[in-house]
Amino acid sequence: MKHEWSNMTWAEVGDRLRESKLVVFPTGSVEQHGLHLGVGADWIQAWEIARRVGEKSGATVLPILPYGISAHHDDFPGVITLDPTTYQEVILEVMESLNRDGVTHVVFMNGHGGNLGALTGAAKEAREAFGMLCAIVQWWDILERKPIKGNPAEQHAGYAETALTLASRPEAVRMDRAVLSPTKQVEGEIRVLRAGLAEFRAGLVRIPLKTGDVTDTGSMTEADPGKFPGTRDYSVVTEAFAEGLMNEVVDWMCAFVAEFEKFELHPIDVSKEKAMKALRA
Numbered sequence: 001m002k003h004e005w006s007n008m009t010w011a012e013v014g015d016r017l018r019e020s021k022l023v024v025f026p027t028g029s030v031e032q033h034g035l036h037l038g039v040g041a042d043w044i045q046a047w048e049i050a051r052r053v054g055e056k057s058g059a060t061v062l063p064i065l066p067y068g069i070s071a072h073h074d075d076f077p078g079v080i081t082l083d084p085t086t087y088q089e090v091i092l093e094v095m096e097s098l099n100r101d102g103v104t105h106v107v108f109m110n111g112h113g114g115n116l117g118a119l120t121g122a123a124k125e126a127r128e129a130f131g132m133l134c135a136i137v138q139w140w141d142i143l144e145r146k147p148i149k150g151n152p153a154e155q156h157a158g159y160a161e162t163a164l165t166l167a168s169r170p171e172a173v174r175m176d177r178a179v180l181s182p183t184k185q186v187e188g189e190i191r192v193l194r195a196g197l198a199e200f201r202a203g204l205v206r207i208p209l210k211t212g213d214v215t216d217t218g219s220m221t222e223a224d225p226g227k228f229p230g231t232r233d234y235s236v237v238t239e240a241f242a243e244g245l246m247n248e249v250v251d252w253m254c255a256f257v258a259e260f261e262k263f264e265l266h267p268i269d270v271s272k273e274k275a276m277k278a279l280r281a
Contacts, residue, residue, distance in 0.1 A: 003054035005062050013101070016060055022105040022261045023060045023098060026050035027091075027119065029068030029112035032076035032211070033165075034157035034219025035179065036234075038172035039078040040066065041157070041165045046111030048168035049139060049249055053109070057254040065090070069114040072195060075212030084118045091122035099130040107257055108136045113154070135260050139164065139249045148245070149236055155180075156194075156211075157219040160245065163237045167246035170239075178234035183214045 002008065005023070008016065028043025038044070043066040054061035070081040082090070095106060106126070108119055116136065123134035140160065143153035148160040155161065158180065166173050183192050191199045195209045211218060 003058055003061055004051070005060060017102050020060060020261065021103055022107065022257065023062050023103055024050050024053055024107045024109060024257065025062045025094070026064045026109045027068065027111065027115055028064060028066050029070045029114065030066055030078070030080040031068075031070035031073040031112070032078055032218040033161070034181075035177040035217050036174040036219065037157050037162060037165050038169075041161060041172060042068065042111040044111075044168045044172055045139065045161070045164040046109050049111075049164075049246070049253060050109045052246070052250045053253045053257060056250060057257055059107075059254075059257050062094075065094075068112045069118060070112070072114065072209075073211045073218075075210055076218055087115065088118035088122045088125075091119060092125050095122065095126045095130065095132060095134075099126070099132055104132060105261055105263070106132060106134045107253075107260060108134065109253065110136055110138050113138065113140075133260075133263060133265070135256070137253060137256065142249055142252050143245075159234070159237055162234060163242040163245045164249070166237060166239065167242040175234060175237070178237075179217060179219055180234075181215050181217045181219055184216070 002012070002016075005013065026043070026046040026049070028040070028046040030039050031042065032039055033041040043064050047064040050061045050064070053059055067080055067082050067087075069084050069087050070079050073079045074081060095103075098106065106123075108123075110116065110119060116138070119136050123136065126132040126134055140154035143160060146153065148155075148158070148163070151159055153160045162173065162175075162178060166175075183194060185192055189200060190205075190207075192207075192209070192214055193199055193204075195211050195214050196206060198205050198207045
């Protein structure tokens with residue numbers, strides 16, 4: 001397990017960072033995931049993906065930051081959330097420490113979409129302050145073009161998330177309680193698609209809502225159930241299917257990490273001569 005930061009001595013960390021200036025930083029959240037997944041589903045998935053990437057590629061994997069930005073779920077018990085400003089500052093301070101040790105490339109394996117804005121903000125600050133290059137990877141973005149049992153990958157407690165949790169930590173899954181609940185609706189022409197998105201006369205409108213506004217179970221399709229005619233039966237999420245999906249994500253991530261480690265930006269040349277040459281061209 002020499003790829004895991006927490007298992008190394010300080011001397012081994014120093015040796016590792018002389019070999020590679022890249023680290024994988026898993027992030028998640030602690031929030032409700034319906035009636036069938038543990039509240040740690042997001043960080044459990046992110047950690048297992050990152051751990052396997054380290055095991056397979058040899059990339060250095062930081063400890064998971066399990067807490068995230070989840071206030072929109074706090075109508076349900078078990079949610080632990082951070083303020084976005086606090087979260088962004090914590091991420092930036094971690095990267096400041098990494099910069100001190102010579103890390104130049106950070107790949108986030110983010111397991112919770114609510115973290116994205118703050119992660120992006122911290123990454124921009126780290127680029128400005130330390131010259132650090134950051135990439136934010138989310139497993140549902142990797143699978144975006146691949147329907148999971150006829151449904152989008154990005155469903156809260158949906159098929160993909162259930163499968164990845166099953167592959168990561170089976171004891172955090174209660175398959176006998178798994179349901180995909182349609183979003184709650186109100187009277188009128190405005191149709192709620194998910195927490196934050198609605199449809200009106202074929203146009204989309206952003207209406208920031210809490211999870212409890214659109215679902216009683218916490219497990220939701222994150223889209224209009226009628227729009228995706230695939231199966232509604234969770235029994236299709238077998239151990240074999242779950243492992244296959246996990247391997248697909250891990251393989252993509254390993255290939256990306258190897259390529260991103262070589263990713264270097266050319267310095268900006270603001271010389272007058274170059275500007276004039278471009279103008280004449």
